Amino acid sequence: xxxxxxxxxxxxxxxxxxxxxxxxxxxxxxxxxxxxxxxxxxxxxxxxxxxxxxxxxxxxxxxxxxxxxxxxxxxxxxxxxxxxxxxxxxxxxxxxxxxxxxxxxxxxxxxxxxxxxxxxxxxxxxxxxxxxxxxxxxx
Amino acid sequence: xxxxxxxxxxxxxxxxxxxxxxxxxxxxxxxxxxxxxxxxxxxxxxxxxxxxxxxxxxxxxxxxxxxxxxxxxxxxxxxxxxxxxxxxxxxxxxxxxxxxxxxxxxxxxxxxxxxxxxxxxxxxxxxxxxxxxxxxxxxxxxxxxxxxxxxxxxxxxxxxxxxxxxxxxxxxxxxxxxxxxxxxxxxxxxxxxxxxxxxxxxxxxxxxxxxxxxxxxxxxxxxxxxxxxxxxxxxxxxxxxxxxxxxxxxxxxxxxxxxxxxxxxxxxxxxxxxxxxxxxxxxxxxxxxxxxxxxxxxxxxxxxxxxxxxxxxxxxxxxxxxxxxxxxxxxxxxxxxxxxxxxxxxxxxxxxxxxxxxxxxxxxxxxxxxxxxxxxxxxxxxxxxxxxxxxxxxxxxxxxxxxxxxxxxxxxxxxxxxxxxxxxxxxxxxxxxx
Numbered sequence: 001x002x003x004x005x006x007x008x009x010x011x012x013x014x015x016x017x018x019x020x021x022x023x024x025x026x027x028x029x030x031x032x033x034x035x036x037x038x039x040x041x042x043x044x045x046x047x048x049x050x051x052x053x054x055x056x057x058x059x060x061x062x063x064x065x066x067x068x069x070x071x072x073x074x075x076x077x078x079x080x081x082x083x084x085x086x087x088x089x090x091x092x093x094x095x096x097x098x099x100x101x102x103x104x105x106x107x108x109x110x111x112x113x114x115x116x117x118x119x120x121x122x123x124x125x126x127x128x129x130x131x132x133x134x135x136x137x138x139x
Numbered sequence: 140x141x142x143x144x145x146x147x148x149x150x151x152x153x154x155x156x157x158x159x160x161x162x163x164x165x166x167x168x169x170x171x172x173x174x175x176x177x178x179x180x181x182x183x184x185x186x187x188x189x190x191x192x193x194x195x196x197x198x199x200x201x202x203x204x205x206x207x208x209x210x211x212x213x214x215x216x217x218x219x220x221x222x223x224x225x226x227x228x229x230x231x232x233x234x235x236x237x238x239x240x241x242x243x244x245x246x247x248x249x250x251x252x253x254x255x256x257x258x259x260x261x262x263x264x265x266x267x268x269x270x271x272x273x274x275x276x277x278x279x280x281x282x283x284x285x286x287x288x289x290x291x292x293x294x295x296x297x298x299x300x301x302x303x304x305x306x307x308x309x310x311x312x313x314x315x316x317x318x319x320x321x322x323x324x325x326x327x328x329x330x331x332x333x334x335x336x337x338x339x340x341x342x343x344x345x346x347x348x349x350x351x352x353x354x355x356x357x358x359x360x361x362x363x364x365x366x367x368x369x370x371x372x373x374x375x376x377x378x379x380x381x382x383x384x385x386x387x388x389x390x391x392x393x394x395x396x397x398x399x400x401x402x403x404x405x406x407x408x409x410x411x412x413x414x415x416x417x418x419x420x421x422x423x424x425x426x427x428x429x430x431x432x433x434x435x436x437x438x439x440x441x442x443x444x445x446x447x448x449x450x451x452x453x454x455x456x457x458x459x460x461x462x463x464x465x466x467x468x469x470x471x472x473x474x475x476x477x478x479x480x481x482x483x484x485x486x487x488x489x490x491x492x493x494x495x496x497x498x499x500x501x502x503x504x505x506x507x508x509x510x511x512x513x514x515x516x517x518x519x520x521x522x523x524x525x526x527x528x529x530x531x532x533x534x535x536x537x538x539x540x541x542x543x544x545x546x547x548x549x550x551x552x553x554x555x556x557x558x559x560x561x562x563x564x565x566x567x568x569x570x571x572x573x
Contacts, residue, residue, distance in 0.1 A: 089155060094158070097162055097163070097166060101169045115187065118173050118185070119188045121166075122173075122191035125163060125195050
């Protein structure tokens with residue numbers, strides 16, 4: 001995902017169900033689940049410059065890709081098939097947030113990964129909370 | 140990345156925003172608990188989650204406030220324009236006036252939708268000792284605290300607007316605004332009172348240093364809604380010594396947080412002007428404004444038992460906030476006060492049919508008192524606008540910054556000409572009441 005532009009990520013198959021079905025597959029994948037259940041999954045690693053930076057690094061873990069994933073689904077009205085993309089985005093968002101705020105809050109997960117999942121969900125929500133309307137009255 | 144996503148999403152249609160909103164509402168309890176209940180989610184493990192949850196709530200609440208405000212302004216604009224058009228139609232029937240434009244039906248009337256679950260769970264989860272958390276709610280509510288509940292039987296009726304709106308659309312839009320106001324404000328008083336009970340002059344400093352709080356406090360004091368301004372008065376009384384009444388509230392915030400308080404006053408007046416120019420009526424908003432601003436003028440221009448008038452205080456005049464000099468803020472405030480008063484006098488004619496004469500005369504008297512106070516204090520404002528401190532305003536004496544008499548008269552001239560706008564409207568109002 002880091003290597004190719006996010007908008008083109010889905011060019012090979014623009015069907016709106018693909019993102020959220022793919023997401024469902026990932027989250028039920030046994031290896032992924034094992035990764036999440038590992039108590040060392042979320043750790044305070046240092047960043048590239050070798051300085052400990054809590055805010056930047058404490059979220060290094062198996063959920064960091066979620067924001068990029070949502071960005072890649074973002075519909076833009078100047079592209080064809082934008083309505084399909086909208087429904088794809090909506091579905092995927094619902095699944096991602098249910099995953100972060102519910103599934104990942106199960107007791108069997110460590111506090112650290114539960115907190116990281118909540119943070120990931122919040123970050124996805126913050127990104128999605130775009131200004132929906134133009135001002136109709138000059139302010 | 141955030142900017143790219145927001146730009147692209149801004150083009151997406153309402154359906155998407157709606158599905159996002161309903162998804163978020165499902166998880167309201169969890170988000171609110173993460174944000175406001177440290178026992179359930181202890182730091183440091185949950186610090187980042189808590190901070191991001193607060194950031195999310197701030198953003199959502201800000202957008203909800205804008206949604207409600209803009210929806211109200213939209214309805215006001217539609218009603219205002221159509222009634223103007225109808226007046227032209229009536230004139231045209233008598234063979235007078237220009238050809239009126241034909242009615243254009245509003246195809247899609249937006250209905251506001253606040254995240255009622257998020258607000259409700261947030262208010263429930265908030266602890267009385269959480270000053271930063273309470274600040275999120277106070278800052279959010281302040282942004283639209285001048286919006287009043289809409290009465291569909293009186294000022295916000297739609298019977299004469301059927302040429303441009305469908306009745307069901309209008310009713311739904313008004314109901315949505317009122318529902319939004321209820322969801323966002325009903326628990327406000329309780330939250331602020333609970334906060335106040337834990338606040339003493341010793342502990343208050345942390346609360347009042349929260350970003351935006353002094354500015355929001357001023358705006359909240361100016362809200363016509365009793366369940367918004369009353370708890371704020373109590374909170375300020377708990378926070379500072381020797382605060383007895385509403386006037387003391389304005390004085391203490393202006394004295395301790397001059398720049399922020401002036402920003403709150405100017406911001407409120409701008410909102411008032413934008414609103415009152417077009418709403419079917421804004422009597423209670425205007426009534427509360429003129430009463431509060433007599434307090435504000437007292438604080439700025441008259442001494443208290445223990446201190447000089449703020450417009451003569453060096454500390455006040457030299458304070459800098461957000462890169463804006465106090466002299467400029469004083470001039471801006473004067474302009475906004477005169478414009479607000481002009482709007483009140485100009486709109487009274489349109490508002491009068493909603494109220495009985497006695498009520499109208501009553502509060503117009505308050506408006507006139509405010510106007511008269513402004514003329515009394517014009518010299519004080521002129522001095523402050525020129526950055527003079529404690530000088531005899533008759534001449535460029537000690538404490539002045541060496542400005543020329545010419546500059547002084549230009550400033551005075553500017554201030555006076557603003558007041559002339561008001562006087563013209565006052566004259567037409569006086570004719571109305573004869």
